[in-house]
Amino acid sequence: MAPLLDVQNLRVSYAAQTGQCLTALAKVSFALQPGETLGVLGESGSGKSTLAAALLRLLPAKGRIEQGAVHFEGRNLLRATPRELEKIRGDRLALIFQEPSLALHPAIRVAEQIGDVIAAHKSFGRRAVREQARQILAAVFPTEVERIANSYPHQLSGGQRARVLIAQAISCGPSLIVADEPTASLDPETQQEILALFRALRQKLNLSVIWITHNPLLLEGFADRVLVLYAGRVVETGPASSVLSSPRHPYTQALLRCLPPSIEGGLANHKQCLPVIPGEAFVSVAAAEGCRCLFEPRCMERMVICTEREPEMIQLNPTHAASCFKHVD
Amino acid sequence: MEPLLRAENVAKRFESGGAFGSRQEVRALAGVTFSIFPRTTLAVVGPSGSGKSTLALCLACLEPVSSGRIWFARTEVTALNAERQRAIRPSIQMVFQDPASSLNPRMSAFELVSEPLHIQKRFDKPERRDRARDLLQRVGLPREKAAQRPDEFSGGQRQRIAIARALALEPKLLILDEALSALDCSVQAQVANLLIDLQASLGLTYLFITHDLAMAAHLADEIAVMERGQIVEMGAARSVVNAPQHAVTRRLLLAAPGVSNSALEPQAV
Amino acid sequence: MNYFLRRLLQGVLLLIGVSFLTFLFSTLAPGNYLDEMRLNPQISSATLAALRSQYQLDRPLPIRYARWMNSIAHGQLGYSFAYNSPVAPLLWIRARNTLLLAITATLLAWALALPLGIWSAERRGRLPDRALSSATSTLLVIPDLVLGLGLLILTARSAWFPTGGLFSVGFENLSPIRKLSDLLMHMALPVTALVLSALPLLIRHIRAAMVEVLGAPHLRAAAAHGIPHRKLLYGYALRAAANPLIALFGFSVGTLLSGSLLVEIIMSWPGIGPLLLEAILARDLYVVIGGVLFSTVFLVAGNFLADVLLYWADPRIRTMAGAR
Numbered sequence: 028m029a030p031l032l033d034v035q036n037l038r039v040s041y042a043a044q045t046g047q048c049l050t051a052l053a054k055v056s057f058a059l060q061p062g063e064t065l066g067v068l069g070e071s072g073s074g075k076s077t078l079a080a081a082l083l084r085l086l087p088a089k090g091r092i093e094q095g096a097v098h099f100e101g102r103n104l105l106r107a108t109p110r111e112l113e114k115i116r117g118d119r120l121a122l123i124f125q126e127p128s129l130a131l132h133p134a135i136r137v138a139e140q141i142g143d144v145i146a147a148h149k150s151f152g153r154r155a156v157r158e159q160a161r162q163i164l165a166a167v168f169p170t171e172v173e174r175i176a177n178s179y180p181h182q183l184s185g186g187q188r189a190r191v192l193i194a195q196a197i198s199c200g201p202s203l204i205v206a207d208e209p210t211a212s213l214d215p216e217t218q219q220e221i222l223a224l225f226r227a228l229r230q231k232l233n234l235s236v237i238w239i240t241h242n243p244l245l246l247e248g249f250a251d252r253v254l255v256l257y258a259g260r261v262v263e264t265g266p267a268s269s270v271l272s273s274p275r276h277p278y279t280q281a282l283l284r285c286l287p288p289s290i291e292g293g294l295a296n297h298k299q300c301l302p303v304i305p306g307e308a309f310v311s312v313a314a315a316e317g318c319r320c321l322f323e324p325r326c327m328e329r330m331v332i333c334t335e336r337e338p339e340m341i342q343l344n345p346t347h348a349a350s351c352f353k354h355v356d
Numbered sequence: 357m358e359p360l361l362r363a364e365n366v367a368k369r370f371e372s373g374g375a376f377g378s379r380q381e382v383r384a385l386a387g388v389t390f391s392i393f394p395r396t397t398l399a400v401v402g403p404s405g406s407g408k409s410t411l412a413l414c415l416a417c418l419e420p421v422s423s424g425r426i427w428f429a430r431t432e433v434t435a436l437n438a439e440r441q442r443a444i445r446p447s448i449q450m451v452f453q454d455p456a457s458s459l460n461p462r463m464s465a466f467e468l469v470s471e472p473l474h475i476q477k478r479f480d481k482p483e484r485r486d487r488a489r490d491l492l493q494r495v496g497l498p499r500e501k502a503a504q505r506p507d508e509f510s511g512g513q514r515q516r517i518a519i520a521r522a523l524a525l526e527p528k529l530l531i532l533d534e535a536l537s538a539l540d541c542s543v544q545a546q547v548a549n550l551l552i553d554l555q556a557s558l559g560l561t562y563l564f565i566t567h568d569l570a571m572a573a574h575l576a577d578e579i580a581v582m583e584r585g586q587i588v589e590m591g592a593a594r595s596v597v598n599a600p601q602h603a604v605t606r607r608l609l610l611a612a613p614g615v616s617n618s619a620l621e622p623q624a625v
Numbered sequence: 626m627n628y629f630l631r632r633l634l635q636g637v638l639l640l641i642g643v644s645f646l647t648f649l650f651s652t653l654a655p656g657n658y659l660d661e662m663r664l665n666p667q668i669s670s671a672t673l674a675a676l677r678s679q680y681q682l683d684r685p686l687p688i689r690y691a692r693w694m695n696s697i698a699h700g701q702l703g704y705s706f707a708y709n710s711p712v713a714p715l716l717w718i719r720a721r722n723t724l725l726l727a728i729t730a731t732l733l734a735w736a737l738a739l740p741l742g743i744w745s746a747e748r749r750g751r752l753p754d755r756a757l758s759s760a761t762s763t764l765l766v767i768p769d770l771v772l773g774l775g776l777l778i779l780t781a782r783s784a785w786f787p788t789g790g791l792f793s794v795g796f797e798n799l800s801p802i803r804k805l806s807d808l809l810m811h812m813a814l815p816v817t818a819l820v821l822s823a824l825p826l827l828i829r830h831i832r833a834a835m836v837e838v839l840g841a842p843h844l845r846a847a848a849a850h851g852i853p854h855r856k857l858l859y860g861y862a863l864r865a866a867a868n869p870l871i872a873l874f875g876f877s878v879g880t881l882l883s884g885s886l887l888v889e890i891i892m893s894w895p896g897i898g899p900l901l902l903e904a905i906l907a908r909d910l911y912v913v914i915g916g917v918l919f920s921t922v923f924l925v926a927g928n929f930l931a932d933v934l935l936y937w938a939d940p941r942i943r944t945m946a947g948a949r
Binding site: 083085112113114115116117118121122124125126129130131132133134135136143144147148179181182192195196 | 841842843845846847848849850851852853854856860861864865867938939940941944
């Protein structure tokens with residue numbers, strides 16, 4: 028089966044204030060099958076938000092896609108014209124941004140904002156658009172649909188706003204939703220509600236989902252596959268169960284180790300220092316490409332070769348790959 | 357042992373509405389009673405709107421209480437006048453969730469840390485400088501970066517600056533209001549370790565407000581669960597987490613990420 | 626409703642305060658209307674004294690103010706010494722002309738500034754934006770006076786537009802269409818001067834407000850949903866920028882009015898401006914107060930209009946006001 032989304036060798040850079048060119052993503056390749064949920068795990072500086080924006084070519088003014096291909100439903104998005112892109116965005120491929128409180132227009136009613144998305148892509152009359160918007164809202168809000176439809180964003184709670192964003196995303200029946208940390212600012216209970224909503228919707232609507240987060244625990248039991256980003260490179264990719272329980276890349280291993288012990292496991296190591304990844308978060312510098320592994324300065328298992336070349340992705344088994352020299356025989 | 361901080365029936369009401377309209381009263385805190393013992397960590401958890409942040413502000417003397425009493429190191433804080441209360445402030449310091457908005461973007465890290473000393477008119481200039489340098493080193497900030505502004509630091513580094521600033525006046529109690537929530541996982545671990553370290557070396561007491569039950573259970577000696585302005589359950593971290601008594605506690609435990617996520621069924625929508 | 630009542634009340638209080646202060650300052654200023662006459666040897670001091678008591682210039686200040694307030698309540702704005710007639714009808718004729726100028730200039734200025742501001746905000750940092758920016762800076766630096774005089778000279782040399790007045794000679798005999806075109810020709814110069822003086826600040830503010838909104842997350846999110854460009858710009862961006870722009874509108878109404886007084890004087894447009902100037906020089910007290918009050922009413926009305934628009938445009942104000 029042909030993949031729904033096929034990203035090949037994506038490279039994105041930003042022009043920094045000093046005029047230098049900083050690479051935000053390099054050599055990023057992955058494929059997404061229809062109906063699959065891919066979890067993208069990355070911290071600050073990993074390029075995860077850049078990836079989300081780049082897929083739809085919505086980078087800020089200073090960003091540039093330098094090379095690569097993004098094949099979606101048979102079409103290369105990087106070669107599409109602005110008109111074609113406008114048609115695809117929201118209709119076939121929907122993006123849910125971070126910070127639900129900021130992603131909605133403050134002075135337009137919720138139902139109208141959903142209606143605008145529908146009207147942008149379907150040639151319905153006004154009444155039909157309103158009807159459709161109501162139906163979408165009913166799919167996302169179990170109760171109080173009328174009141175929410177007529178509300179303004181500031182009258183809604185954080186969780187309700189997140190649901191409105193989801194409603195906007197599904198309103199035209201897309202095949203892929205890219206969600207960039209949509210639950211980051213919500214409390215755990217609301218987070219779980221939103222995740223449950225997503226699970227129900229993706230089943231009902233046969234959605235493919237790319238879920239971007241910095242918290243590996245959210246991907247457990249939610250994502251089918253996980254892709255780990257560090258410093259703009261893919262360092263590991265594989266089925267969620269393997270990557271999250273037996274990671275093969277030193278970064279993923281270190282990341283999962285530094286989480287506080289799970290509550291279910293009794294309070295092991297209570298008030299003891301947690302194992303950390305030494306050093307500071309990665310900050311992009313205009314260094315020469317390909318001359319070293321970018322995780323090497325913080326890696327516990329570094330070797331000499333790590334300072335000489337950048338590692339390639341090595342297939343550890345048919346589904347799991349990691350880019351680290353320790354797997355080279 | 358004497359508690360460092362004791363609250364008795366603390367209540368806080370917010371009123372909105374003016375002369376022309378109906379008054380609306382919000383009860384943010386409705387009779388909160390608890391104690392914190394020195395050199396321990398009390399974690400306060402609860403759903404949004406349960407009053408955790410209001411509690412923090414009241415304890416830090418940044419908001420007056422509507423009723424109830426608070427003792428800090430045997431002094432009844434609520435009975436003091438405004439000026440005397442201000443004298444207590446150096447002993448109770450706060451660290452907030454968002455370092456980007458709680459640090460003045462125009463001041464360098466060094467200035468930010470020495471400002472409290474300057475305001476409180478403690479020590480002369482050379483000693484202030486030494487102390488500020490000392491603090492920055494203690495929180496693990498590289499020396500060369502002391503002159504940089506907050507926007508040139510990462511999120512974790514900014515929180516360290518905020519902690520260093522809070523430590524400038526040698527407080528006994530540090531209130532951390534979701535101080536780790538905005539950080540990446542690996543950075544949370546680093547800052548958590550710093551807090552553990554500082555508690556051991558400086559003998560600090562922490563009030564740790566958070567959504568993250570796992571981190572709360574890891575860092576805290578005791579956990580208090582709040583709902584709608586009241587403490588509904590409080591006890592040793594181990595017992596609250598392993599044998600929760602109240603429905604809210606059980607709900608929070610179930611909702612924590614990583615807790616039997618795969619067992620969660622898709623809700624009927 | 627309470628929201629508007631409060632605003633209205635504030636406006637009325639402002640008017641009362643302004644009227645009192647104007648009264649105070651005018652009377653405190655040395656000299657009065659009769660000083661000119663005093664220099665004339667032919668007028669006896671007895672006549673002067675009689676005139677004084679007739680015009681009540683010998684009464685103490687509070688009494689005169691009270692009587693003036695009383696006459697306001699009866700719909701009269703006092704009496705003009707120079708024109709020897711009640712102030713109200715005098716003011717009204719002139720006020721119509723000033724309003725014509727000010728309102729036309731306001732609408733025209735905004736109609737030009739909005740597209741230009743939005744256009745340059747979209748191209749921020751690039752050549753078109755920078756070119757417009759230098760143009761507005763230059764305009765900003767030129768004082769209104771110089772602008773007006775410059776236009777006057779230009780017209781006097783080229784005879785494209787009439788150089789003053791409201792109507793041409795023989796106006797009454799023209800057909801309605803030609804009357805209108807005659808009026809427009811006379812208006813052209815003063816309106817141009819006003820628009821040119823107001824444009825730079827408006828463009829800058831509009832551009833600044835739009836630049837801020839264009840970078841906002843909700844706009845990127847809307848773009849991500851494929852909302853077409855035009856709708857993004859006007860339906861989303863402009864709407865979000867409405868708050869500061871509406872406040873600016875209220876403010877611009879006031880400044881445009883005060884600017885128009887100066888332009889009227891330069892270009893001999895028979896509005897409140899020349900009337901006010903004459904009255905100040907002649908110490909015609911009640912005309913001065915009447916003129917100042919008119920300006921204040923216009924200012925208050927402009928701001929009140931801005932409040933109404935803000936209420937309509939920003940749901941957060943509506944819900945806050947409604948919850949009270």
